[in-house]
Amino acid sequence: MAHQPGDKIPDMGTLFLTATPIGNLEDMSLRGMRILREVGLIAAEDTRHTRQLLTHFDIHTPLISYYEHNKLTRLDTILAALSQGDVALVSDAGTPAINDPGYELVKAALAAGHSISPVPGPCSPIAALVASGLPTDSFLYLGYLPRKTSERKALFERVGKLPYTLIFLESPHRVLESLADMQVFLGDREAVAARELTKLFEQFIRGTISQVRAHFLQNEPRGEFVLVIGGQVESSGEKWSEPALLAAIDKSILDGKKAKEISAELSETSGWGKKEIYALVTKAK
Secondary structure, three states: OOOOOOOOOOOOOEEEEEOEOOOOHHHOOHHHHHHHHHOOEEEEOOHHHHHHHHHHOOOOOOEEEOOOOOHHHHHHHHHHHHHHOOEEEEOOOEOOOOOOOHHHHHHHHHHOOOEEEEEOOOOHHHHHHHHHOOOOOOEEEEEEOOOOHHHHHHHHHHHOOOOOEEEEEEOOOOHHHHHHHHHHHHOOOEEEEEEOOOOOOOEEEEEEHHHHHHHHHHOOOOOOEEEEEOOOOOOOOOOOOHHHHHHHHHHHHHOOOOHHHHHHHHHHHHOOOHHHHHHHHHHHO
């Protein structure tokens, strides 16, 4: 069994939520390796990916797949395994049950009377946050950004006035568009783009949203991104720079918005007057 002094020993099998490296194999914990060796079954988001990890650490525990498209059909199998002993849940990378269907397995295991035990370790949103230089005392993690501008706008309008540091995940081929929408709907606030965390080419780009976007306009975005955005702060009375405003205007024009709509939206966040923005929109068109 996978229990040692300090581990709670339940009457039934325990589901261990076992964190795995997000890029650097040295981040695999000693406890995590022990758990993966001693449980009767490992439920993995991608068995091929996890098998490579297990091979590296000479672990030979049986694997079963558990991911978004088979999460319902696998529940009974995993619960049956828990009735016989301990099971570990792992994701492709990082802490399971964050941005994957693990939470549904957790709910089902709890309902069946099993114990849940976290085996802490790597987590990309937290890794990016603590290294960002932005406030860490209160933050809001919101997962992957929506694919469409209209959906991102709705999200930003819900959270834009909150004082908490905001954390998002984004793919490399949408990061420029998402940063442009952030600038329009959140304002040109402090931002950090973290990519390739814990890997050889780990990188943090810090600045305002427009400055971070400008960097990736000159350098092709690669790797998965964590975007850490400053919370709403009281206005300093400073206006956006004209280049920052023009970039937001260009994005809004490309989205098919009319001059009145653009000037109304940007006047709320940029510190520029509606008439000034309207004139710039007319000139840009």
